[in-house]
Amino acid sequence: MTQMIPMFRLPRAGALALAFACAWQPAHALETTLTAKYNARLSYLPINFATGKLTATLPESGRYSLDFGAQGIGFAMSGKAVGTVVPDGLSPVSSAIDTLDSSEKRSIRLALSRGRVRRDVVTPPVPYRRDRVPITDEHRVNVTDPISALVMPVSVKGAPLDAGNCRRTLRIFEGTERFNIQLSYLRTERVKTPVGYEGQAIVCRASYRAVAGHRAVQGVRDMEANQTMEAWLVPVEGSGMLVPWKISMGTKIGTMVIEASEFTARTVGTAQANVVDGFELRKSR
Template sequence: MTISRFFRSALGAGLFIAAGLTPSLAAAASANTVIRYGVTLAGLPIGSANLTINLSEGGPYKIEGSAKVGGLISLITDGHGSASSYGRLGPSQVKPSAYAATAVSGKKPQSVQMALAGGTVTTAQLQPELPPRQDRVPVTAANKRGVIDPLSAVLVPVPGPADALGPAACARTLPIFDGAQRFDIKTSYARTEQVSAKGYTGSAIVCAARYFPIAGHRPSRSQVKYMVNNRDVEIWLAPIKGTHVLAPFKIIIGTQIGRLTLTAARFGGGEE
């Protein structure tokens, strides 16, 4: 897995939802939350990312994400993208129905459109398609069942306020299909930290995360080997006000050229 793919999978990357796939969001949606992240690599600012989350507990949700990477890292690579995901919230998991993404990295565009039903990908279109490689693990129909999209993965429903920031919130396996690769992100409790940003000051539960590729990847690639063995990945979760849902306050990914870190400067509230 390359750095850019992990980054896009963590935040999503693209916005191409087909007409008719978008569920209606009721006026009674209980939360409209904006999260704005600063992005650094090895301590140097390289970009920004945003999430807008509209959800109704037990009802529909809509997530829109965008990211832009540049600055000093543009000497190596740069890019930008946006993404959107729709679905319904279950008591302990998300149930996505549509995901779309577009990203440009090094002037090379890529887009994804997916529809899902009951955890199964019913349609998926990747443009351009990945070039054939002898060592690429093929994606089968079975790999597209029981999955969620990478943007929906940012929402973590919990049973109630008393359990929101307990260790159990981290005990999860996220079965992700991003239109090209099928992989699991397994999380476990690490510790609890105090955080502060516009819109939220309080506790965040820190989950250690591991990457387990299943299909669509090339096992021989050095980036894939690095991420499989990478134990420097954390997701800091904080509660979305007025809900039983957690979202990332901070994401840390160790890379071969330094730590990639996304930290919320704003966490909560609607659009300004």
């Protein structure tokens, strides 16, 4: 990206002249839109108990937007995250999640900057329990939100299906909890979605570790000990990102499988706006 001359080194007239010169040569970039639809089921049953949809707008650089929604038997969820695409992935700025089940309705709002949670509001607040591990300021640093965590940058340059892309730890702050998801490589599989993607997927083992906000109960210990969790990642063409195609996990009532029924990506060229000293001078698509 072209480096702009700092405004304090130019007189106002010179800055405006430079701005109009730049306006004649807009910077072109690529922007990818992903639509992924998912079905959730238990492996031994032929019917789905939930459906979900992820819509992502992923530019080469600049602002990204993610929308996620899911609904099923006895629950519904919607969420949105926005932020900036940076060289090493996504840097969220805000995240909103709303959940509804048979017992309660909850909203979570996060404001972040450079991996630090600046503000978090949970409505209604999580009730006090003596065995709940408290969340402190140190748990709000170097984290991402749970929606942005669904989109992972390709960590091995030019090789989205390299085993090395599984070697990562997602440090997630969800508002009520802080936890890690550690990924490691298992194998590579060929997959085919009814609509959209057909090709290779890297299959990563996923391990859950509670950090804060959770209760010290047997259910959490069982999750941490679960060695059956897998995330099947596929590349989003044109974006340099990986997104889950399938997630599976063994439970006491069978293996839960969340699998894409549609996975389509469209990449277009855009002309970015030229902005100088806070004024937008040109914007076209």
